[in-house]
Structure formats: C-alpha cells, structure tokens
Amino acid sequence: MFIQKPKGTYDLLPGRSFQRNFIETKLREVFSDFNYSEIRTPAFEKTSLFRRGIGEETDIVSKEMYSFNEDEFTLKPEMTAPVIRAYLENSLYNESPLKKLFYISNMFRRERPQAGRFREFSQYGAEAIGSGDYLIDAEMILLADTILKKFGIYDSKIKINTIGSLSERENYIKVLKNYLSKYINELSADSRRRFETNPLRILDTKDKKDLEVLKDAPLLYDYLNEDTKSFFEKILFNLKLLNVNYETDYRLVRGFDYYTSTTFEFTSESLGAQNSLLGGGRYDLLVEQLGGKPTPAIGFAAGIERFEMILEEKKFCFPSEKEIILYVASIGEESKISALNIMNSLRNSGIKCETDFLNRSVKSQMKEANKCNARYAVVIGENELKNNSFQLKKMSDGNEISITNFENLIEYLKNENQTSSS
C-alpha cells in the first residue's frame, strides 16, 4: 500500500481547490468592506503562547496540541493568541488605537476526526483590538452575518449571551457550585467532572437529567451588575436595528478561558453533529494577559470546511474555471514547435490554451479538446505551415472558418476572448 495522508487531513483536489479560492476571494472582499486588513502569522508558535492565551485547563491545551522540539513549539490550534502576539510584538497599537484584523489560515488540533472536524482545518476570522464600545460588538456580529448572507446562507441560528466580567463570573460560580452540590449525585459523570474543572460548562450539557437539575439553577445573568447588563442590552437593541435575527441563550458558554462579556455562536441544522459554524466573543483580558496594556478586544472564528459543507448542501452556484479558448492539435515535430509558439503569444494576451504533449493522433487530440471544453480547436500540420493558413473550428457547432496568418489567428481569438469575458 502507498503511504497515506495523516488521519484527519484531506487533499484539496482540482475543482474543489478552485472553489476554495473563490470562497477566500469573496471573504477578503467582505472583510475589506468592513475595513479589516489581513494578517498572516507563522504556522507554529512557542507553546507557552497557547498555554497562557487559551488556558492550561482547556481541552485544546491539555490534550489536543501538536507540539514538537521537546514541547518548545506548537502548530497553531487557533488564531486569536497568535494575532494578539503579533499585535504586541509589532506594536500595532501605535498605528491606531483600534486595529481591525482578519485572517484565513489553517489550524491543527489533535482530535478524533468526524464529519465536519479535521486535525488540520481552516478558519477565517476577525479580531477588533482596542475598542470596548458596544457598537463594535454589534458590528462584529453583523460582519459574520453579512459574510453568510453574501454566500446565500440565511437560515443559520445566531445565539448570543454575556458571561460578564471575571469577578462577576467568579461570584456566580460560587453560587452555582453551591446549588449544584445539593444534586451532585444526580449529575452525569461528565458534569461531575466539570464541577471541579470548569463548572460553567455544565450549563452547556445535553444530558436530560442534568437539564432537569439546571432548570431551577441560578442564572448567571441575575448575578451581573447593571453596567454589564445594559452593555449587553445595547448590543441586542442595535442588532435589531440592523435586522440581525439573533436569539439570546443564557446558557451559551465558550470553551476558551479568555472570553469575557459578550459571547456568540452561529449554528446550522445542515451540519450534523458538529453544528457550530462560527463562534466568538469579547476577550478584554487577553492582551494584558499576554503582556500588553489593558486593551479591550473582540473577535470570531469560523470553520471553512463546515462552511463548505453548508454551501454544498445549499447547492451554492460556484463560477466555473476560466475556459480554454483554443486547443492546438499538432502533427509532427515542426508543428508541435509552432503550436507552442502560437500559444505563447495567446497566453501573453491572457488567453488560456492547451496543446498535446503525448504525441497522440489528431483524433485523440480532438477528443482531448472536447473533453477539456475548449471553445476552439485548430490543427497545425505541414499544409497549414506551408500555406500559413488555418481552419479554426468552433467546438460548439463544428463550423470552421479559414484564417490566414498567425497574427490574424491571434487577433481573432483575442477579440473572441474579450467578448466572452465581459
């Protein structure tokens, strides 16, 4: 057997790779409309960046990272920490108090692969660093929503919550643990474990008995102070003004330690078990945690593979690849060389063309021209070279027109190419 690709990876083959490029191009357009600039960071970072940024106790850091060189480096499992690192390292805060950055990049997590989940996967996302204004929260959610709508996705569900500040949360966790401790024996094994490691995440459970217990549990929202609540309400109010259809979900908790205040998630029914299409939120403590000055920030990340799954489900109409204008069939050494010459001129004018490199029969070459969807075909043999005259065949109807002279042929195709591409 051949050596196979590593588990959880995939090859982007011709066709699919074209669609991926289309998606990325369109994403860049929308990000640009919102005045976000692209940032690219290394594929790997110092392991300590993720330990400090994402949180030692999170699943990702504790068991899903690809680390090497005796744990010195790690392939990036997410982009927020690297973006903030680059932001600080390059003093981007000196350029302007608010930096709006976006990225499209691949990530690595050592998880068990399944539908919509890979070990190497791609995300697009945005980070707005430097503003604590509620309107940037609203704009961030609007940005994510706009992207989906640009691709014809109108039915994803937007869930929003606020998890308050660190101290509000710590307060609440005490109350929650106090409440849950009375029912600890009724909780699922998972929730009992989380009771110690990450009590907030118990709110996320899908276990029926857990949900029963949680029904009367205290709500985080009730333990937030008025400022936090009114900040949240202002975001909601403005989303309404912007016609963004959200729903509040007071049990929405995010997995990384760095989130504060606003959190949101977009889900889609058509995704199967991994129905989370996009997730994000505010992380006002991270910049400081990574050694910068206290700086409010907010961002989101979306999975490109899951995005593609939805587009496929919705039968999104991708444009087709640039068509081959001319297929040059040749007979013999001399005409092969001329063929390459003609193509050289055509390509210099941006005209896509192809010829045979397998020394096949004219019949086979014509079949090839047909298969690759060439708009025109021309046969170059001794006669054509001697008379400097060509039969240009239109593949769609089989009609041929006579053209004398290389230059005329090239001119003719140039005109044809222009009329089609407009």
Place this chain on the structure above:
RNA sequence: GCGGGUAUAGCUCAGUAGGUAGAGCGUCAGAUUGUGGUUCUGAAUGUCACGGGUUCGAGACCCGUUACUCGCCCCA
C-alpha cells in the same frame, strides 16, 4: 480517551447455499491514410484491507490487526 458501522478495479457497487472475480461509469486505443461530441468494437487495471483459523477448497464463515467513517467528549 470511549462507542457503533464499513473495508471487492480510478469511482459507484454486484458477487447467490463456501468451488479461486464481475457490471456500470471513467481511462486508453480502433471503426480507411490529418478532426471531437452520439454509436459500435477492443484493451488495461484487483496480493477481494492485512494476519491467522475452519474446510479438499474462503471475497464469502470465525478470531485478531489496521485503515476509513459516524457518534460521545470538546470545538470551527
């Protein structure tokens, strides 16, 4: 880390009650000497995932391994 499913040609799959492999699609070639699409003819390609067992004989039955896949956990 824990469960379920699957494993036959490049792809989609047949393979009957165990008798040492087939179809469709695709690929390639040919149907008068230099012209595609339809049609016809022909060709190539499989250690039937791997290892062991039962049997005179296993792609089919049993056991193990591996890979893939779907789910749990968590996440995009």
